[in-house]
Amino acid sequence: MRILRYLAATLMLWAAVAMPARAGGLIRDADVEYALGQIAAPVLRAAGLPSSVRVLVIEDDALNAFVADTQHIFLNSGLIMKLGSAEALQYVIAHEAAHISNGHLARRAGNARAARTAAGLGFVLAAAAMASGSPSVATGLAAGTQSAALRQFLAHTRAEESSADVSALRSLVRAGIDPKAALEVHDIFRGQEALSAGRQDPYMRSHPLTRDRMRAAQGFVAGNSGQARKDTAATYWFHRAQGKLSAFLRAPGWTLRRANSSVTKDIALMREAVAYHRTSNLKKSLAAIDSALALRPKDALYVELKGQILLESRQFGAAVQVYRQAAAMAPNEPLILGGLGRAQLAAGDPGAALKVLEQARGRDFRDPRILRDLAVAHAKTGDNGMASLVTAERYALLGRLSDAKLHATRAEGLLPRGSGPWRRAQDVLSATKNLR
Template identity: 60%
Template sequence: MRHLRTFPACLVLALCLVATTLAQPARAVTLLRDPDIEHALGQLAAPILQAAGLNPARTDVLVIDDRSLNAFVVDRETIFIHSGLLLKMETPQMLQSVLAHEAAHIANGHLVRRPQNMRNARTAAGLGMALAAAAGAISGNASAAAGIAAGAQGTATRLLFAHTRAEESSADSAGVRYMVRAGRDPSGAVAVMDIFRGQEALSAARQDPYARTHPMSSDRVRVLKRLTAAYEGKTPPSNSDLYWFARAKGKLSAFQRSPKWTINRAGEGGFADVGHMRTAVAWHRQSNLQKSIAAMDRAIAARPNDPFYHELRGQILMENRQFGAATNAYGTAVNLAPNHPLILGSYGRALVAQGQHGQALQVLEKARSRDGRDARVMRDLAVAYAKSGQNGMASLVTAERYAMIGRLDDAEIHATHASGLLPNGSGGWQRAQDVLSAAKAARR
């Protein structure tokens, strides 16, 4: 099935958590890694993050493939939002209010009371621990998830996501300030709150995760209405915010809703190029390459220097096994965005398919150095190393990829093989020992 690029983000700690800890089974937590959607979310988040005193270049907004409604933070550099919540948002202000609220948890120091040894979510291991905790929150057992994902079984009662009402009220107030400071209408926060009203009356099993992880009260709603009343309707969304909101939500819905639904509504966002992009995705999902490329070319004609449209054109061609044309499309995207890790990863994949393994190694290593959280890049790296005759490195990268997705037995096999092929004491050999240590720790 054709879909947005995804990878399972559960390391050994997450698997141990799911297998042995949760009273209710945690769902698999999968990230949607799409360069266009992440860029659009970054554009919407940037003014809010700056208003919060955070660095937009160091704070990612990542999408979890889950139709339930939730958003959360686990460290100072990552905001997670469920795909279901993104699709539920009706205006840029609603989405930005969610981002402002989560940014407030970071800026107000609410993370300090969470497990101190939670590693940075920018690393593969840190991401796995973060999403292990997310799985626990979704299933209703966030405390155990947080404790075990952070390696702190003795403090498993420390809730990673269960914010106090005081923290929520503080984040509400700060979020409104950030929205106003950024020149955005904060009343979207009330519209978001209205979605969740009545959730606390439901049993935990029926609540959306947002209601479980963000405790609400009638007092919070009243205060939020009072704080936002003076600003409602006075600052309409900018054309830029409307555009990037249409772009993020439009592409996500084009991949997740039926093609017929998308084609019937492709032009609703008010931006012609976004409509063409959505139509291209819909025809692609119906295996009509000719119509898909024609629609994609119309989108590119409207924005010829947009790397993300060229990247999507490459994806459509790649998934139709047009490897040469896909490589050219990805190459154009890389020329326009030479340091974007997800675009580099796609280009490297196409080079591997073309048999250009030496160039693929350079591109894929650059992608991995800029974002070490993509298991697809590691898979393609292993293939490129093997095809280049570097079997030790191929085994090492394979071991690391298996460790990333929680298959520690397989990771141990490949790490052992890599240890025997790589020079003793070298950087690669040391990385193999790290995988072996993780595998051994998992069996204890």
Template identity: 60%
Template sequence: MHVLRLLLICALLSLTIGGPARALTLLRDPDIEYALNQLAAPVLKAAGLSPARIDILVIDDRRLNAFVVDGNAIFIHSGLMLKMENAAMLQSVIAHEAAHIANGHLVRRPVAARNARTAAGLGAILAAAAAVAAGGSEAAGAVALGAQNTARRLFLVHTRAEENSADNSGLRYLATAGIDPQGAVDVINIFRGQEALSASRQDAYARTHPLSSDRYRLVKRLADGYKDRARPNPSAEYWFARAKGKLSAFQRSPKWTLNRAGESGYSDVKLMRQAIAHHRNSRLKKALGAMDAAIAQRPNDPYLHELRGQILMESRQSKAAVAAYARAASLAPKNALILGAYGRALLVTGQTGKARQLLEQARARDGRDARVLRDLAASHAKLGNNGMASLVTAERYAMLGRIRDAGIHAKRASDLLPRGSGGWQRAQDVLSASEAAKRRK
């Protein structure tokens, strides 16, 4: 059975209550992230924020939640994405989280946990998200963060005053962007009544975004006042259908997907979903037929070529995958996830030197992809660059929360790399984090 690749970043930070340990993962897919950025751009601009500086990232968790911890990223659980019924609902979630950034609600969060672009910061964020999603794992969150304060109190829970402020601002952003404000009402309706439940039974969203009848009335009143400013946006609906369609095709059963592949009304999205379903059923010929038909409709779409490459790679057709990824990279030469996938395919086919170059480019553009770091380390090792191999391995372990292993490889890198070089300095950063973690124990 094929698993949802989507360039997973594993947090590997387990919880200590409520049954078996569970790791949170961050789903990295260039198509879904591009679609989310298209949906977010008008909202972020209305908020006075730069769409180029804020990433929309998906956490692989069926529970419903969305949150921010710094000004670099908005995190949305896959369960919440799949629960959304239209673009306006998802955009209202983004608008609300953007308001927390724009309104300065993050200043009380600890500096060490506020950078989603660093390996250590990302690990801490996913650990805290795991603690909150589990429903009150205060101790687990604190341990994962290396602090005495709880994960929830540190940076994932907003006050009711902050929620009202974000509702006011978020609805205003939607109105400015011409997005139907009813989407915000529909989202909050999903969670109505949560405040009457015990904390352990509430959705994660309700625990991190306090709900009340007064808050619902505020959102409804604001939405009614802004409804005349909504404008139809076929582009937003398309990208919503594409993001949700691809995500659901990987997360739902192939049978479920095939029965509903055409529900969005977009023929290329239908073909893409059929291709994924056939691929997961190990029907390569059918999968490639559907992909080729989708590409015929959008021949210059890099993300369709990237998906074709993924299907070929996972079907052990690595040489053909190289060609598909090369086409995708020629159409989106700055996309880190596509460059990383292309480099991976080249590495598998023995083109180590070129693979290393592409993987270095991918890491430089987006250092949060643990799979790129793994492949980059392998390429360095094959080329005899043992110091760099140890350094990149140390950085990958730091991202995964395996700080002890990170320290071991960072020490090895320090001994092998020229003292004072850029690589040596990066190794010192990991060593410092490792030593700090030891002192907190």
């Protein structure tokens, strides 16, 4: 695979430069991902993409968004929290969706396949991290002997970016979204051009000059105005995703001072619940989330947050009950199932946890926490071969290929030869061999 050839030279940099210092990798949160799915749905339809395309969040303050395969759109948390409207976020998603629908990925080095396995997604994230353009990456590339090939793999061409801008604007119009949102996004990046290259955010550095993009967008908007409708649902979910992210990523005091400025009372209460939870005030945290649930009693995602608060406060029995309630309300949500399995493990019931976590993994392999907990459940129920296999897949997802190889080798020796799990171990070993 061409992606493996280009990434081979960069693997030594992975641990240091996968994310900026503050970043924590993928943020897997059922509430945030549902919100982004609701916001993205009309844009993806307008772009002609299937509903299976997922929008995922990376914990990173940089103003960046990107695609690295045909199945995922990645948004940095810093960009989501910086944007001022749902329409602006929809324009960003439409721009990235255009790279998929316009076939740009097929022409870029490294787009060999969609990431349909834990190892595959880990490689995609490794490539995307290198593409982010952080100073540490730039230093590593400058010192490396493969920098020319890597630049070929990582570069966004200006022609493709301009094409994606036009396609994104057209998608907004088809979806009934005001294309003026593009001007809001471009305006955010206008000031980046005055900064030195080392201080610019990667989204600006990899794209045409903002003034040129702004001029083109203004011309399009002038001929396509007055046809949009306000989507109140998208606005609600945008502010809810912003509120949830900021509550967990910013200081609790910052959140508590600003919670009452939320667009709805339930979002304000949710933010307060998270802030109080982060200050270990269980009483106030539960009071706030219960008040939010009083306003939205059928909201499984708020029930899930209550379960998380209880679990992280070591109220294991209560957490299991609340997570069961959330899972009953949203039986197909893998992150909620993962939370239930985690609570059952903490409560000392690995057998029940194993069943639930297998269901969660079957629906979504992208959450390292689910894989970690599933490995623990297998170990506690005496299946060390499966525990090693799932651990190998988790390390592959995280980009830790040497650890993945170690555990896949162990799993290969413990699992029945030729079985499905044994072949999964072979997949991980094959991937690490190709990269080496």
